[in-house]
Amino acid sequence: MRIVRAKVLGFCFGVRRAIEMVQAGAQEGPIDSLGSVVHNPVVVQKLQASGVRVVSSLAEVSAPTIAVTAHGRGPEIVQQAQALGVRLIDATCPIVRKAQKAAARLVDEGFKVIIYGEADHPEVRGVLAWTKGQGIAILDPEEEVAIPRRKVALLSQTTKSEESFVQFVSRFVARNIGRINELRVINTTCPETDERYHAARELAEECDLIIVVGGRNSANTRKLAQTCREAGVETYHIETAAELDPAWLAGKEVVGVTAGASTPDESIDEVVERLQALARQRPAASTTQGG
Ligand code: SF4
The missing domain is CATH 3.40.50.11270 (Rossmann fold)
Structure with missing residues (x-):
C-alpha cells in the first residue's frame, strides 16, 4: 500500500x-x-x-x-x-485584514457591502463589523437584498473557493443588474485555501482512499473532505491518528492524506506514521484472516 x-x-x-x-x-x-x-x-x-x-x-x-x-x-x-x-x-491574518479594509473603504464610498459567506462565521462577523451596519453576509445569490444607492460591492469569505465566488457573483449580478448602477467585485478569497482544494482534487485522481486530518469544527477541513468525496473517492475526516480504522484500508492500494489549514504538522505526521504501521501489518493480518 x-x-x-x-x-x-x-x-x-x-x-x-x-x-x-x-x-x-x-x-x-x-x-x-x-x-x-x-x-x-x-x-x-x-x-x-x-x-x-x-x-x-x-x-x-x-x-x-x-x-x-x-x-x-x-x-x-x-x-x-x-x-x-x-x-x-x-x-x-493579513488577507483577512485586506478584506476588512476593503469593506470599510467601500462603505465610505457609499457601497452596500455584500459578503458571500456564513453570517455567523467569526471572520465574516469581523469583516461586517467594519461596515458600520452597511454590510450583509449571504450564501444564496437569489436572496432579496436592499441596495439603497444602487452601488454594490461583492466580497467573499476568505475560505470560499474562487470557483464558488465566481458563481455567486454571476448569479447575483444576473438577478440584480436592473437595480445596480455601480458594481465592485473584490476577490477576497484566500489563495492558500484554494491551493489546498486543488491539491486535494489532484490527490483524489491517484488514490482509492483519502484521510482528511483536522478539527471537526474547522470549516475548511470539512470542505476538503467534501471536495474529496465529490471527486468520487472514499474519504474519512479524522482529528487524530487514534481514529484510523484498519478496516478502511482493506483492498486499498493508494491512500492519500490531506489536512485543513488549521491542522498542525505533528497531527499529519502521526496519521502518516500510523498508516505506515498499519500497512506493514497488513500481510500478516490477511494471513490471519485467511487462516
Ligand atoms: S486560510 Fe489562513 S492564510 Fe487564508 S485567510 Fe484564512 S488565516 Fe489567512
Whole structure:
C-alpha cells in the first residue's frame, strides 16, 4: 500500500503566524484569546498548557493580555482593550485584514457591502463589523437584498473557493443588474485555501482512499473532505491518528492524506506514521484472516 501526501496541506501562513504571535506573547504572561486561535483541539490544548485560555467574550477576560485570532474582529477592539486596560495581540491574518479594509473603504464610498459567506462565521462577523451596519453576509445569490444607492460591492469569505465566488457573483449580478448602477467585485478569497482544494482534487485522481486530518469544527477541513468525496473517492475526516480504522484500508492500494489549514504538522505526521504501521501489518493480518 502506498501513502501519498497532498502537495499542499496543513497550516496556512495566517494560522501559523497567529500561533507564533500568541506563543511568543504567552512567554510574558497569561493570555485570554477571543475565540480559538485555531479550529483544532490538539493545538488548543497545547496553547492552553502554555497559558493561553480561550474566552468567548470580553466579559470573561481576566488575563493582562488578550489576543485576536487570525479571523480578526471589528475595529472597536482597540478601544475595548484600552478600556479594559489590557495589552492587545492582534493576530488578524493579513488577507483577512485586506478584506476588512476593503469593506470599510467601500462603505465610505457609499457601497452596500455584500459578503458571500456564513453570517455567523467569526471572520465574516469581523469583516461586517467594519461596515458600520452597511454590510450583509449571504450564501444564496437569489436572496432579496436592499441596495439603497444602487452601488454594490461583492466580497467573499476568505475560505470560499474562487470557483464558488465566481458563481455567486454571476448569479447575483444576473438577478440584480436592473437595480445596480455601480458594481465592485473584490476577490477576497484566500489563495492558500484554494491551493489546498486543488491539491486535494489532484490527490483524489491517484488514490482509492483519502484521510482528511483536522478539527471537526474547522470549516475548511470539512470542505476538503467534501471536495474529496465529490471527486468520487472514499474519504474519512479524522482529528487524530487514534481514529484510523484498519478496516478502511482493506483492498486499498493508494491512500492519500490531506489536512485543513488549521491542522498542525505533528497531527499529519502521526496519521502518516500510523498508516505506515498499519500497512506493514497488513500481510500478516490477511494471513490471519485467511487462516
Ligand atoms: S486560510 Fe487564508 S485567510 Fe484564512 S488565516 Fe489562513 S492564510 Fe489567512
